[in-house]
Amino acid sequence: MRLLNELELRSEMDHKGKPMAVFLYTPLCGTCKVARRMLEVAEHLLPSEILSVADVNMMPEIAQEYQIKSVPALLLMDADRSYPARIRYRMGSVEELLEAIRSVT
Template sequence: MRELNEQDVRIELDGRGISNAIYLYTPLCGTCNAARRMLEVAEYLLPEDAISAANVNIMPQIAQDFQIRSVPALLLLSSDSKATPSVHYRMGSVEELLSAIRSVIE
């Protein structure tokens, strides 16, 4: 999982990046660590670089722009660059995460 800074996130959001999902987290969040482990498993079943990660503690403007209510969150970027990214908060299982990410890949 590639770690992004705020500039990298903006590039992904502009549609010039390669990720289909950006995992938003904070480093000291226990639930975020569990979600990261599930996403790492999901990565093996997805195209390379489909998922990136970003620490929202260092990018408050991104959190505000997308009205991120809690972490962990998955910002899903459609292949259609004009579509508004959606935010997925439920990290119930690897299958659920795969389904959410695949919905924007295809």
């Protein structure tokens, strides 16, 4: 998973033609650590470079724009950005995460 800052994330969001899933977390969140481990397992079964991570504390504008209510959160965007971004708060299981991420590929 690539760690993105706000500028890099904005650039990725503006780049159509590539689906993306961004795991939003905060460093001190215990639930985020568990969710990140699940995503690390899922990452091996996904296309390369679809999954990124971003510290939501470092991007207040994006948090406000997408109305991020809590962390962990998974921001999902399809390749042509024709649908609004979806935000998933429930991490559930590795299988559920894979299904959610594959829905945008």
